Amino acid sequence: MSIAADLPAWTRRSSDLSKHSAEVFAEAEEHPVTVTRRDDESLVLMSQREAEGRSQLLNFAAQLITVTLDDNGPFAERMSRVFPWMLALSPADREACAQDLVNAARASFSTDQPHLAIAELTSWKETATAIAAGLRSAEAEWLDDETVERP
Structure with a gap:
């Protein structure tokens, strides 16, 4: 039987921190845990x-709000003013990037999963950085019919 069988998932009593700290900390490594206190406001324990991740998502949200409040030019152009690294992308890629970032942000907000938007933002930024550095995609050379002996 669970220590907090009568409490909602991801909620622990403050006494669980002293009696079963390893278990509570293990849970907090996986997801935020609300720690209820008898005579005071509950606290949240998280990694x-x-x-x-939550802080990065809020910062990203603030940047997206800035873009939406600007009404000068197309959406991808406004995004490029807030995220200047997007200028390294082609115009078509800027459009795709802008839409992908908004979609990922919506998914993050609706599922409480900050990593979705942060991963998309990082992926596009790294792509723009690689393009700016002169890296281009190249066809992979596959070695067909080559056998390699097992070590």
Whole structure:
């Protein structure tokens, strides 16, 4: 039987921190855990990674709000003003990037999963950085019919 069988998932009593700290900390590494206190406001225990992800998502949300409040030019152009690294992308890729970022942000907000938007933002930014550095996609050379002996 679980220690917090009568409490909602991801909720623990403050006494669980002293009696079963390893179990509570293990849960907090997986997802935020609400720690209820008898005579005070509940607290939330989470990993630093989780807290930083939420902070990054809020920062990203603020940038998207800035884009939506600007009404000068097409959406991808407004996004490029807030995210200047997008200028390294082709115009078609800027359009795709802008839409992908908005879709990922919506998914992150609706599922409470910050990593969705942050991963999309990082992926597009790294792509733009690679293009700016002169890296282009090249056809892969596959070695057909080559057998390699097992070591």
